[in-house]
Amino acid sequence: MSTLLLDINAVNNLMNMPDVINVVEEAFRMWGEGKANMPAKAYLLVEHGDFRAMPAALPGCAGMKWVNTHPQNPSRNLPTVMAIMIYNDPETGYPRAIIDGTRITAYRTGAAAAIASKYLARRDSHTIGIVGAGCQAYTQILAHAELFALSSINAFDISKAAVDRLISSLPEFSIRNCSVQEAVASDIVCTLTPSRNPIIKKEWVIAGTHINAVGADAAGKEELDPSILKEAIVVVDDLRQASTGGEINVPIKEGIYTIDEVYGTLSELVVGKKKGRTDNKAISVFDSTGIAIEDIAVAKLLFEKAQQMGGYPSIDLIGT
Numbered sequence: 001m002s003t004l005l006l007d008i009n010a011v012n013n014l015m016n017m018p019d020v021i022n023v024v025e026e027a028f029r030m031w032g033e034g035k036a037n038m039p040a041k042a043y044l045l046v047e048h049g050d051f052r053a054m055p056a057a058l059p060g061c062a063g064m065k066w067v068n069t070h071p072q073n074p075s076r077n078l079p080t081v082m083a084i085m086i087y088n089d090p091e092t093g094y095p096r097a098i099i100d101g102t103r104i105t106a107y108r109t110g111a112a113a114a115i116a117s118k119y120l121a122r123r124d125s126h127t128i129g130i131v132g133a134g135c136q137a138y139t140q141i142l143a144h145a146e147l148f149a150l151s152s153i154n155a156f157d158i159s160k161a162a163v164d165r166l167i168s169s170l171p172e173f174s175i176r177n178c179s180v181q182e183a184v185a186s187d188i189v190c191t192l193t194p195s196r197n198p199i200i201k202k203e204w205v206i207a208g209t210h211i212n213a214v215g216a217d218a219a220g221k222e223e224l225d226p227s228i229l230k231e232a233i234v235v236v237d238d239l240r241q242a243s244t245g246g247e248i249n250v251p252i253k254e255g256i257y258t259i260d261e262v263y264g265t266l267s268e269l270v271v272g273k274k275k276g277r278t279d280n281k282a283i284s285v286f287d288s289t290g291i292a293i294e295d296i297a298v299a300k301l302l303f304e305k306a307q308q309m310g311g312y313p314s315i316d317l318i319g320t
Contacts, residue, residue: 027297032267056292110139116286119276121210129186
């Protein structure tokens with residue numbers, strides 16, 4: 001037996017957004033049906049960033065993502081987020097593949113937000129606001145374009161160069177550089193920053209808006225004025241993670257918001273245990289922290305594609 005090695009070039013060749021959306025939504029469905037196993041994410045804090053261990057099992061597969069977040073990495077010509085996936089046979093534990101997880105992380109995060117928008121945004125949504133024009137902005141746009149007929153994309157970043165790079169990387173889309181207030185005045189808003197202080201004010205948010213709050217993924221991070229959460233329909237990917245490291249973590253710690261005020265989880269929407277949007281004037285928020293079932297679902301997709309296509313390198317790690 002051998003272990004497949006899928007580097008970032010292999011991942012790029014094997015992965016496309018429609019497939020990722022399909023398997024990520026199915027992963028949420030399986031989790032909602034009690035067919036998935038996902039322990040809590042473990043954090044390892046170091047001086048300049050953090051590492052996260054994210055294990056999960058779905059029917060027929062198991063594995064773990066080891067991922068870092070180091071905000072100063074761009075100054076060293078390195079990605080802020082890098083990841084490795086270990087993909088195992090659940091029956092024997094044998095490592096079937098070692099996969100670059102950096103692109104998986106970007107794509108599955110965009111996919112999860114677009115799936116949340118599918119259930120929570122107004123069906124006639126056609127504009128999207130991007131707050132934070134880093135690499136995640138790219139996959140948010142790609143994913144939402146699969147599910148919505150986007151007529152315009154309003155992008156803001158404190159760095160104009162970041163927005164310019166986003167525009168040049170997606171010439172097929174109508175993207176304009178705008179103020180943060182203009183970005184928030186969109187049908188769907190994706191907040192994608194590492195902020196530790198609210199940057200989206202309540203008065204900027206229009207009735208009927210859906211917000212994907214993606215940037216807050218560790219304790220102390222928040223992007224939204226807590227008063228937005230108090231009035232919104234709030235859906236989380238995982239209540240444990242969201243309450244300790246998602247958009248709701250700081251308001252909960254400060255006593256402004258409670259876990260009981262969360263409407264539900266995305267898996268509950270996907271399996272139909274709870275309804276999505278029913279009021280076109282309501283504000284909705286998806287608190288996206290990123291969960292391991294998303295990663296393992298995409299790893300399974302890529303492993304099976306690589307096996308079918310053949311030609312990818314492998315190594316005998318165990319010596320059997």
